[in-house]
Amino acid sequence: xxxxxxxxxxxxxxxxxxxxxxxxxxxxxxxxxxxxxxxxxxxxxxxxxxxxxxxxxxxxxxxxxxxxxxxxxxxxxxxxxxxxxxxxxxxxxxxxxxxxxxxxxxxxxxxxxxxxxxxxxxxxxxxxxxxxxxxxxxxxxxxxxxxxxxxxxxxxxxxxxxxxxxxxxxxxxxxxxxxxxxxxxxxxxxxxx
Amino acid sequence: xxxxxxxxxxxxxxxxxxxxxxxxxxxxxxxxxxxxxxxxxxxxxxxxxxxxxxxxxxxxxxxxxxxxxxxxxxxxxxxxxxxxxxxxxxxxxxxxxxxxxxxxxxxxxxxxxxxxxxxxxxxxxxxxxxxxxxxxxxxxxxxxxxxxxxxxxxxxxxxxxxxxxxxxxxxxxxxxxxxxxxxxxxxxxxxxx
DNA sequence: GTCTATACATGGATAGAC
DNA sequence: GTCTATCCATGTATAGAC
Numbered sequence: 475x476x477x478x479x480x481x482x483x484x485x486x487x488x489x490x491x492x493x494x495x496x497x498x499x500x501x502x503x504x505x506x507x508x509x510x511x512x513x514x515x516x517x518x519x520x521x522x523x524x525x526x527x528x529x530x531x532x533x534x535x536x537x538x539x540x541x542x543x544x545x546x547x548x549x550x551x552x553x554x555x556x557x558x559x560x561x562x563x564x565x566x567x568x569x570x571x572x573x574x575x576x577x578x579x580x581x582x583x584x585x586x587x588x589x590x591x592x593x594x595x596x597x598x599x600x601x602x603x604x605x606x607x608x609x610x611x612x613x614x615x616x617x618x619x620x621x622x623x624x625x626x627x628x629x630x631x632x633x634x635x636x637x638x639x640x641x642x643x644x645x646x647x648x649x650x651x652x653x654x655x656x657x658x659x660x661x662x663x664x665x666x667x
Numbered sequence: 668x669x670x671x672x673x674x675x676x677x678x679x680x681x682x683x684x685x686x687x688x689x690x691x692x693x694x695x696x697x698x699x700x701x702x703x704x705x706x707x708x709x710x711x712x713x714x715x716x717x718x719x720x721x722x723x724x725x726x727x728x729x730x731x732x733x734x735x736x737x738x739x740x741x742x743x744x745x746x747x748x749x750x751x752x753x754x755x756x757x758x759x760x761x762x763x764x765x766x767x768x769x770x771x772x773x774x775x776x777x778x779x780x781x782x783x784x785x786x787x788x789x790x791x792x793x794x795x796x797x798x799x800x801x802x803x804x805x806x807x808x809x810x811x812x813x814x815x816x817x818x819x820x821x822x823x824x825x826x827x828x829x830x831x832x833x834x835x836x837x838x839x840x841x842x843x844x845x846x847x848x849x850x851x852x853x854x855x856x857x858x859x860x
Numbered sequence: 861g862t863c864t865a866t867a868c869a870t871g872g873a874t875a876g877a878c
Numbered sequence: 879g880t881c882t883a884t885c886c887a888t889g890t891a892t893a894g895a896c
Contacts, residue, residue, distance in 0.1 A: 493767060495686065498871055510880090516879090574767045593831075617844060623828060632820045634820070644789070648817045651812075651818075691888075702863055703863075704861080707892080866894100869890085872887090874885075876884105877880105
């Protein structure tokens with residue numbers, strides 16, 4: 475891994491752990507093993523490096539989500555697989571945590587990848603739910619758009635609860651509840667019988 | 668409002684807007700109109716003042732929640748009233764945002780009020796849901812503990828989505844979805860008929 | 861109780877040698 | 879491309895006058 479790459483990866487880790495305001499160029503340099511001048515050679519400054527880091531994290535989140543959501547199984551099975559996928563619960567969501575960073579949200583460049591990620595994810599889930607409703611798998615009364623928002627929110631909020639409690643249990647519980655509410659919307663014998 | 672009080676209120680606002688790492692003693696002093704020495708007379712330092720501010724915000728959240736949850740109406744009506752209560756959506760949750768602050772979470776004193784708040788809120792909702800299940804208002808298959816966690820998580824996550832999108836709409840949508848999933852658990856003719 | 865002065869570390873960045 | 883030196887503002891706190 476070359477220096478530029480190590481800088482981005484170190485920035486990603488630190489943004490995840492400490493957020494934008496809590497992450498200094500110096501800390502990034504130390505973690506990456508790069509010197510002062512080296513970082514300013516590859517990037518214009520902290521915001522520039524942060525943009526590279528944030529963009530990559532956003533891309534990664536999207537790829538991982540898509541992996542579950544386009545996997546095998548019924549619509550509900552795929553969504554449940556996504557909800558239950560193993561996660562670094564106590565570290566929180568590397569993208570979602572950025573919404574709490576005023577310096578990120580006030581910079582359109584930095585904010586862009588964050589906004590797009592959640593817009594995409596919600597749309598993706600809404601499309602799946604709509605598909606489930608259309609094929610009779612899910613109750614006709616279910617609102618795909620709203621429910622998609624709910625599911626994404628549950629995950630983001632579950633991280634908050636787990637971090638508050640200092641234990642992944644609260645996360646599991648919130649997800650369990652969501653899965654319970656969702657599966658209650660499954661019509662008993664599938665759509666094509 | 669005396670100086671000490673103004674310091675606490677200013678600290679609360681800044682912690683809400685910018686988090687712990689993003690809030691400097693100097694900024695608190697300026698917002699409160701207090702001088703350097705004045706702040707250090709009333710508090711031992713930043714963590715001490717932050718503790719006062721965090722404790723008060725936690726207390727306030729709890730009081731507001733209790734106001735809705737112990738209000739009039741059926742269990743589901745009270746929960747929906749709580750979920751739909753007017754909120755400063757784009758500012759986020761003043762307590763939940765602290766879970767993203769490593770310096771808060773690593774200090775047991777600062778973390779305490781945050782942990783307690785969510786533990787209390789989840790328990791309170793779980794008790795209500797249990798009551799609804801017991802009186803036949805809610806489906807017997809509903810898991811009160813897990814669903815309580817889900818509802819709290821939806822609110823916390825809905826803030827994240829709204830901030831990411833820069834609009835309260837995403838918040839409303841997520842809450843709508845949760846209300847939809849919850850009311851689908853309501854047994855048709857009430858418990859006592 | 862509040863003010864000013866002072867202190868020392870860190871944050872964020874630039875300059876110029878190699 | 880990387881290193882060291884340097885710069886100025888800010889963060890956090892203490893000391894001591896009033």
